[in-house]
Amino acid sequence: MGTSKKASASDPSSSNAPSSLPNKNSQRPQHKKHRIPPSSASAPTALPGVQKIKAALRQTRRLLAKDKLAADVRVATERRLKSLEADLANAERARLERTMAMRYHKVKFFERQKVTRKLNQAKRKLAAMAPCEEDEATTAELEARLSELRVDLNYIMHYPKTKKYISLFPPEVRQAKGQSAAEATREAKEKSETDRQREEIRTWIRERMNSGELSWEPEVELERSEKKAARAAKAAPSLEIQGKDQANGKKENRAGASAAKPSKAGGLADDEFFDADDDKDEEGADQSTSADESDGGGGSDEDDMDED
Numbered sequence: 001m002g003t004s005k006k007a008s009a010s011d012p013s014s015s016n017a018p019s020s021l022p023n024k025n026s027q028r029p030q031h032k033k034h035r036i037p038p039s040s041a042s043a044p045t046a047l048p049g050v051q052k053i054k055a056a057l058r059q060t061r062r063l064l065a066k067d068k069l070a071a072d073v074r075v076a077t078e079r080r081l082k083s084l085e086a087d088l089a090n091a092e093r094a095r096l097e098r099t100m101a102m103r104y105h106k107v108k109f110f111e112r113q114k115v116t117r118k119l120n121q122a123k124r125k126l127a128a129m130a131p132c133e134e135d136e137a138t139t140a141e142l143e144a145r146l147s148e149l150r151v152d153l154n155y156i157m158h159y160p161k162t163k164k165y166i167s168l169f170p171p172e173v174r175q176a177k178g179q180s181a182a183e184a185t186r187e188a189k190e191k192s193e194t195d196r197q198r199e200e201i202r203t204w205i206r207e208r209m210n211s212g213e214l215s216w217e218p219e220v221e222l223e224r225s226e227k228k229a230a231r232a233a234k235a236a237p238s239l240e241i242q243g244k245d246q247a248n249g250k251k252e253n254r255a256g257a258s259a260a261k262p263s264k265a266g267g268l269a270d271d272e273f274f275d276a277d278d279d280k281d282e283e284g285a286d287q288s289t290s291a292d293e294s295d296g297g298g299g300s301d302e303d304d305m306d307e308d
Contacts, residue, residue, distance in 0.1 A: 050095060053088045060084060097161040104165040111168055112156050112222075119149040119219055153218040154205050166198045 060081045064074065126142045129135065152168055159165055170191070208214045215221055 048087075048091070050088065050091045053084055053091055057081070057084045057088065093162060100161060100163070100165070107165060107167060108156050108159075112153070114169070115149055115152045115156065116219060116222070119146065119153065122146045122149060147216075150216060150218055151202060151206050151209065153222070154209060154214050155202055157218055157222065158205065158208075158214060159201065166194055166201065168198070170194065 060077055063069070063077050064081065069077075122142055122145050126139065126146060129139055129142065155168065205214065209216055
């Protein structure tokens, strides 16, 4: 009886032995991990959000409002408060710049294309008139026109980021049907005020160009920036493909590791230790049965002798 229990316990094919189940991790859906863009990942000095800075400011002010506060802790907290206030101002300005950039991106794009086209036309005309030095007045006029167009291009590219953009080519003010004279006068005044602000910004841009802060050939700078953006756009798909290849490689490595790892039941079945025990159990069982048979034969002979 003991040998049969031992044999059944060591038998891997019995019902109590663990069966080979599929890996649970292989059945779980693989969620796509969002990659962090290189620009944000490589910017360690990026400021946190406005709400986080405001929360830190509230916590700092609560700490300073306590009466029983050590002097060194109060000094450090006051320094932290000033730093957080500066960070909040920078974060609010950055958010305003993003908002203005998104709002006037389309207008600036079309005006930049228009000014660039006019600037190239003026350069071609000036280059065609260069060999002929007879008409100096026309050449001077074209040069003045070219400089003004370059001022306009710098106006579009380097407009103050936190201000409402004033278009270089505003729509004309026309008195619509049914519009009163007072409304037309008000629109004319607004137009004059807009023109005044535009001329102020153009004067500021021209002063920066004269001081050397801005280039007198902004079209060259614009061409360089466009080429750089094109190279970055070409490199972005290759980086994405490389990231996908790395992710697929990791998945294949995990799949290979799970396939190479033997199952629990298979390991018990292939183990030589358990095979040796099974052989010994089978030999013991055969010996016990042969002994029982021999005992049974001797008893029958004695019975026959008693009968005689």
